[in-house]
Amino acid sequence: AKSDGANRVAVFDESMQDNVAKRMDIEHALHGAIGRQEMRLYHQPIVDISTGRVTGFEALIRWQRSDGTIMSPATFIPVAEDTGMICEIGAWALRDALSELRGWIDDGVVPPSTTMSVNVSPRQIADPNFASIVRHALSVTAVPAHLLWLEMTESMMLDEPELAENTLREIRAMGVQLALDDFGTGFSSLSLLQNFPIQRIKIDRAFVQGIAENTNDRSLVRTIIALGQSMGLDLVAEGVETVHQLQSLRDLGCNKAQGFLISHPVPAPAMGSTMTALAEL
Numbered sequence: 001a002k003s004d005g006a007n008r009v010a011v012f013d014e015s016m017q018d019n020v021a022k023r024m025d026i027e028h029a030l031h032g033a034i035g036r037q038e039m040r041l042y043h044q045p046i047v048d049i050s051t052g053r054v055t056g057f058e059a060l061i062r063w064q065r066s067d068g069t070i071m072s073p074a075t076f077i078p079v080a081e082d083t084g085m086i087c088e089i090g091a092w093a094l095r096d097a098l099s100e101l102r103g104w105i106d107d108g109v110v111p112p113s114t115t116m117s118v119n120v121s122p123r124q125i126a127d128p129n130f131a132s133i134v135r136h137a138l139s140v141t142a143v144p145a146h147l148l149w150l151e152m153t154e155s156m157m158l159d160e161p162e163l164a165e166n167t168l169r170e171i172r173a174m175g176v177q178l179a180l181d182d183f184g185t186g187f188s189s190l191s192l193l194q195n196f197p198i199q200r201i202k203i204d205r206a207f208v209q210g211i212a213e214n215t216n217d218r219s220l221v222r223t224i225i226a227l228g229q230s231m232g233l234d235l236v237a238e239g240v241e242t243v244h245q246l247q248s249l250r251d252l253g254c255n256k257a258q259g260f261l262i263s264h265p266v267p268a269p270a271m272g273s274t275m276t277a278l279a280e281l
């Protein structure tokens with residue numbers, strides 16, 4: 001039994017070293033990745049549940065490394081956050097997402113009221129330049145501020161709640177809209193709604209998954225929707241994969257949905273054909 005334990009320790013050590021090596025490799029390769037044009041945004045449609053129309057998109061970043069492998073944001077965003085590189089990556093994503101939207105509107109691919117949602121990290125919101133980065137991105141792309149949604153998670157206010165609050169109020173004052181992502185997965189969702197100028201709740205995929213079969217999940221979603229409605233918030237359910245889930249969400253009064261059932265995230269050049277396919281559904 002003793003040698004068993006020793007073996008386990010050894011294995012654990014090795015995998016920790018693997019992780020450290022992996023992180024260093026990611027960190028190293030991330031340097032200059034923007035300049036080498038290795039980052040791409042994919043866009044996932046968000047639809048109005050009652051009309052089925054696309055009202056906007058969420059921009060989701062993909063990293064194609066020089067060796068050709070595609071790395072998921074779940075893997076590299078945390079590294080980019082720790083090193084501060086997220087500020088450069090985030091500024092690029094904001095600018096790129098808005099210029100895609102500008103192009104689609106100009107080309108008639110989407111209606112001029114279509115919105116773009118961009119994920120932002122706590123590090124970005126803590127950056128004193130963040131509000132001017134947002135203002136500049138809107139101005140160079142000539143996208144009206146109210147078409148931009150910034151999606152953030154509750155971890156944004158863990159470090160510097162006052163700094164975050166001031167920055168968010170400044171951005172809100174420009175007309176930009178703010179969404180609370182992964183709603184219900186953390187402990188402070190409710191106090192965030194109280195203290196920050198939020199216009200939208202995104203109901204986490206974890207709750208949407210069991211909505212058609214599991215009564216607990218259904219009760220939770222029903223409660224989140226009631227809360228959102230009473231505060232006059234826009235409600236988007238994420239991770240909708242089945243018709244049953246979509247029907248349940250409609251029955252419960254959720255107004256928007258996003259998920260593989262409607263569309264996977266698509267690269268920008270595929271947006272024309274995606275919009276045509278969605279219009280025929």
Ligand code: C2E
Nearest residue numbers: 060061073074077093119120121239240241259260261265
């Ligand atoms: P998120 O903001 O919660 O994004 C939703 C994730 O769910 C995306 O994963 C999306 O591809 C995936 N998804 C959408 N519909 C479905 C579905 O029906 N079923 C399932 N199983 N998954 C679905 P993705 O693209 O891998 O992104 C992961 C996370 O990385 C995002 O979670 C977000 O937190 C972060 N992220 C992505 N792009 C950016 C970015 O530009 N900046 C920052 N700061 N974070 C980003």
Ligand code: CA
Nearest residue numbers: 058119151181
């Ligand atoms: Ca998001």
Ligand code: CA
Nearest residue numbers: 181182202238
């Ligand atoms: Ca989310």
Ligand code: CA
Nearest residue numbers: 181182204205
């Ligand atoms: Ca998430």
